[in-house]
Amino acid sequence: MIDSDVFDFVERCRNHATAGSLLSDLLNAAKKLGFEHLILSGVPLGGQKLAPMIELNGWPRGWFERYVEAEHAAVDGVCIYSAKTLKPFLWSEVPAKWSETEASRRVAGEATEFGIRSGFAVPMLSVHHWQSVLSFASSAKSCELPRRQQAQLVTMAIYAGMIVQALSDDDKDGDGPLTDREKEVLLWAAAGKTSSETSQILGLAERTVKWHAARAREAFGVATTTQAIVEAVRRRLIHP
Amino acid sequence: MIDSDVFDFVERCRNHATAGSLLSDLLNAAKKLGFEHLILSGVPLGGQKLAPMIELNGWPRGWFERYVEAEHAAVDGVCIYSAKTLKPFLWSEVPAKWSETEASRRVAGEATEFGIRSGFAVPMLSVHHWQSVLSFASSAKSCELPRRQQAQLVTMAIYAGMIVQALSDDDKDGDGPLTDREKEVLLWAAAGKTSSETSQILGLAERTVKWHAARAREAFGVATTTQAIVEAVRRRLIHP
DNA sequence: CCGTCACCTGTCCGATCGGACAGTTGACGG
DNA sequence: CCGTCAACTGTCCGATCGGACAGGTGACGG
Structure with missing residues (x-):
């Protein structure tokens, strides 16, 4: 050849x-x-x-x-x-x-x-x-x-x-299952930040941070935030 | 050319x-x-x-x-x-x-x-x-x-x-920073299992599962198990 | 003009995590 | 023979998470 x-x-x-x-x-x-x-x-x-x-x-x-x-x-x-x-x-x-x-x-x-x-x-x-x-x-x-x-x-x-x-992976053009805020919250969680730490970093209430994490969990249909992070990494929505 | x-x-x-x-x-x-x-x-x-x-x-x-x-x-x-x-x-x-x-x-x-x-x-x-x-x-x-x-x-x-x-990535021949048990525990944690669930799956005490997770955190010098999982994935020690 | 949706906030509480303490066992190599 | 280390188990407790309740705002399109 x-x-x-x-x-x-x-x-x-x-x-x-x-x-x-x-x-x-x-x-x-x-x-x-x-x-x-x-x-x-x-x-x-x-x-x-x-x-x-x-x-x-x-x-x-x-x-x-x-x-x-x-x-x-x-x-x-x-x-x-x-x-x-x-x-x-x-x-x-x-x-x-x-x-x-x-x-x-x-x-x-x-x-x-x-x-x-x-x-x-x-x-x-x-x-x-x-x-x-x-x-x-x-x-x-x-x-x-x-x-x-x-x-x-x-x-x-x-x-x-x-x-x-x-x-x-064909459907890369769409917005994907996560909003920017959700990705941000997952990203900081992946970096080891607690909800309250992330809330200070992003200038939000702690409750809001937990709420975005909950939305991300729902989006993937998983039980834990860790799972949502892993899934987001797998789908290349975030990189840690 | x-x-x-x-x-x-x-x-x-x-x-x-x-x-x-x-x-x-x-x-x-x-x-x-x-x-x-x-x-x-x-x-x-x-x-x-x-x-x-x-x-x-x-x-x-x-x-x-x-x-x-x-x-x-x-x-x-x-x-x-x-x-x-x-x-x-x-x-x-x-x-x-x-x-x-x-x-x-x-x-x-x-x-x-x-x-x-x-x-x-x-x-x-x-x-x-x-x-x-x-x-x-x-x-x-x-x-x-x-x-x-x-x-x-x-x-x-x-x-x-x-x-x-x-x-x-040069040092692939060595054993790597994680033991098999630690990888296993992280893997199940990444799959959304709680410590007690993992303990039943692996036939261990819940305390032992938490201890392995703690060792994994130490190995990477991070604070949360989530971080350890992300790091392990990044280094291709596990794939979720 | 009104529905939808991302985004934001709050309280309450049981489940779970993570840190600190203190051990035993068995394998493996110097 | 003894040190080392992975693997394993236990209790106690404050910090954190995750679920369930109940909301307000602004933008955008039909």
């Missing part, structure tokens, strides 16, 4: 209106570099066992289901390492600490049944601020991917991540 | 150990496309006036200082629109709603004194989950940047953002 093919892909990205068309385009491009499968998903951070969110699923039929059902994400060295770094890496480069566990080897063993032997992972910050990883998988026993090809894959990966992101 | 130049840049990125060397490399590359200046900075989200964080500063001497001191970020159409979208755009494409304000036109006017007339902005999620923008600036009166060149700039921009990110 030559450099301009990558840019052809990048240019086509603009036109993809659905995750599906993006996925098939990306799969085609990856195939030219020897990677038949790929997946873009969130990674579980330290100790969390929540099922990660899948953004693009280009894994072999069956393998994906097996992986999810067996909760492989929690022990897969590739997945764990993806949560620790932001640099792209070959699966073979995962530190022994995570790849040489019994559980991780079992995952790798099962993968071969579906024609997956090696791969290249590109960690990134994706949708909703979650750390994600786009993993390219190959049936080749080992891959010594030249720098240039790595750079090409990374470029397509982070671009695809960006498109997925853009597809998932 | 040909496609392979971009990949040369991408490959060189691996070797940049400081933001300074990355910046000069990026400036050189941008110049080939007609953009003499650039800046990578956080953007203020709705109603916030906090000074955005500057990651890479390649703006003309003087203009940067003026911009910050006059708090132009709060009224600059390019800056405001960068907070609303994740798609790259030419400065001339900023919707009138934000670009046609008196204040925004004043900013654009002042910029010409420093040889900045047009530009291309690439919004992204950068360090610490903040929405950021890499703005390329040109002295050309108007730029009709072909798609291909836009794709090249975007590629370099998001790659540079990734590198800045990687440079800023």
